[in-house]
Amino acid sequence: MTATLIQNARVLGGDPQDVLIDDGVIVALGTGAAREDADVIDATGLIALPGLVDLHTHLREPGREDAETVESGTRAAARGGFTAVHAMANTDPVADTAGVVEQVWRLGREAGHADVRPVGAVTIGLKGERLAELGAMAESAAGVRVFSDDGVCVHDAQLMRRALEYVKAFDGVIAQHAQEPRLTEGAQMNEGELSGRLGLRGWPSVAEEAIVARDVMLAAHVGSRVHICHLSTRGSVEIVRLAKERGLPVTAEVTPHHLLLTDELVAGYDPRYKVNPPLRSAADVAALREALADGTIDIVATDHAPHPVEAKDCEWDAAAFGMLGLETALSVVQHAMVDTGLLDWAGVADRMSYAPARIGRCDGGDQPHGRPIAVGEPANLTLVDPTTTTTVDPSASASLSRNTPYEGMKLPGTVVATFLRGRMTHQTGGIA
Ligand SMILES: NC(=O)N[C@@H](CC(=O)O)C(=O)O
Numbered sequence: 224m225t226a227t228l229i230q231n232a233r234v235l236g237g238d239p240q241d242v243l244i245d246d247g248v249i250v251a252l253g254t255g256a257a258r259e260d261a262d263v264i265d266a267t268g269l270i271a272l273p274g275l276v277d278l279h280t281h282l283r284e285p286g287r288e289d290a291e292t293v294e295s296g297t298r299a300a301a302r303g304g305f306t307a308v309h310a311m312a313n314t315d316p317v318a319d320t321a322g323v324v325e326q327v328w329r330l331g332r333e334a335g336h337a338d339v340r341p342v343g344a345v346t347i348g349l350k351g352e353r354l355a356e357l358g359a360m361a362e363s364a365a366g367v368r369v370f371s372d373d374g375v376c377v378h379d380a381q382l383m384r385r386a387l388e389y390v391k392a393f394d395g396v397i398a399q400h401a402q403e404p405r406l407t408e409g410a411q412m413n414e415g416e417l418s419g420r421l422g423l424r425g426w427p428s429v430a431e432e433a434i435v436a437r438d439v440m441l442a443a444h445v446g447s448r449v450h451i452c453h454l455s456t457r458g459s460v461e462i463v464r465l466a467k468e469r470g471l472p473v474t475a476e477v478t479p480h481h482l483l484l485t486d487e488l489v490a491g492y493d494p495r496y497k498v499n500p501p502l503r504s505a506a507d508v509a510a511l512r513e514a515l516a517d518g519t520i521d522i523v524a525t526d527h528a529p530h531p532v533e534a535k536d537c538e539w540d541a542a543a544f545g546m547l548g549l550e551t552a553l554s555v556v557q558h559a560m561v562d563t564g565l566l567d568w569a570g571v572a573d574r575m576s577y578a579p580a581r582i583g584r585c586d587g588g589d590q591p592h593g594r595p596i597a598v599g600e601p602a603n604l605t606l607v608d609p610t611t612t613t614t615v616d617p618s619a620s621a622s623l624s625r626n627t628p629y630e631g632m633k634l635p636g637t638v639v640a641t642f643l644r645g646r647m648t649h650q651t652g653g654i655a
């Protein structure tokens with residue numbers, strides 16, 4: 224592979240530096256780096272971030288290749304600045320065996336757009352009855368460390384306890400979709416004054432908070448790691464904050480859409496805004512932003528959830544839950560967190576690269592992610608132009624699905640290029 228010289232990039236938003244890449248590795252960093260045979264990229268005005276890592280992506284393969292494939296989803300990931308994604312287990316068949324997780328992992332390698340780290344199901348078929356073969360998935364070529372029944376909650380406390388005990392042996396983590404099922408039967412949107420007015424069954428905050436509270440206590444009891452998926456309420460933030468003050472082994476994520484959108488959007492009954500957990504109140508959004516800024520919430524995770532047109536182009540009640548996220552994540556975070564002064568670019572690198580890689584335990588081994596931009600580290604890099612504004616156009620997406628909630632919205636920032644171990648996996652016109 225030829226060498227690449229990225230000139231004048233503002234590494235983590237700091238002063239301009241040159242980054243010289245050779246054989247997939249950062250070999251020089253500073254001013255005036257030179258190399259005669261290198262491809263030169265002028266990154267003046269661009270910010271360099273470590274390749275982003277998503278802990279929560281739905282790639283839909285196997286089973287729903289009409290909505291997304293590993294190839295299309297990871298192409299969307301590269302366009303969003305991601306170099307690694309954790310692929311959720313709610314596929315068909317469910318990723319509950321070593322065979323399925325190895326298949327997803329292999330498809331990721333073949334596509335080559337981003338590294339795919341499969342998430343293993345906690346229970347067989349996501350049925351919440353019996354534990355899946357967690358150990359075999361951990362020992363497989365896919366090296367699974369994150370386990371989740373995402374889409375549904377592991378609501379049986381005894382099963383949750385056993386799962387936490389099991390994964391402790393190989394430093395795994397249980398990523399919980401916190402939704403108390405009895406409190407959310409038939410739920411369609413955030414429970415509040417608006418759900419009453421619209422005549423839609425409410426999804427109360429306490430249905431999330433009850434599980435978050437239970438699971439931090441279980442994790443503490445077992446001494447094993449729990450991660451809370453898509454935290455959406457102010458009350459959940461308070462519980463996680465208390466748990467962390469006590470030193471309990473809990474981490475949490477927030478999605479870009481929960482940092483930006485509120486339940487008022489549901490008033491038009493447009494299924495694009497239907498998601499699980501539901502869009503919440505402005506007070507919840509404010510609490511989530513503050514918690515991400517102060518580190519109570521560890522990371523941003525996209526919960527990229529592609530659905531085919533027919534699953535969204537229907538009445539609200541019949542529509543599927545979920546929205547696209549990979550290609551817009553960084554722009555939404557810039558808008559909600561950076562442009563508001565809540566987080567600087569070093570903070571974005573932490574919440575979207577270092578911390579998710581650490582939680583998913585893909586920050587080590589042969590091909591690590593979430594590493595600092597430094598000499599000797601693999602060249603997983605994202606170049607961002609923060610000065611642009613783009614109107615979101617679903618038809619321009621690499622995803623096979625179109626269910627973005629941001630259609631027509633003006634968002635700041637463009638991912639100009641993404642590098643996976645020195646190889647360009649995405650670029651916008653004109654950079655090289
Ligand atoms: N977030 C969603 O609304 N949907 C996800 C499942 C999930 O993340 O719970 C999906 O798989 O479509």
Ligand SMILES: [Zn+2]
Binds near residue numbers: 452
């Ligand atoms: Zn979920």
Ligand SMILES: [Zn+2]
Binds near residue numbers: 281311373374526528
């Ligand atoms: Zn999900």
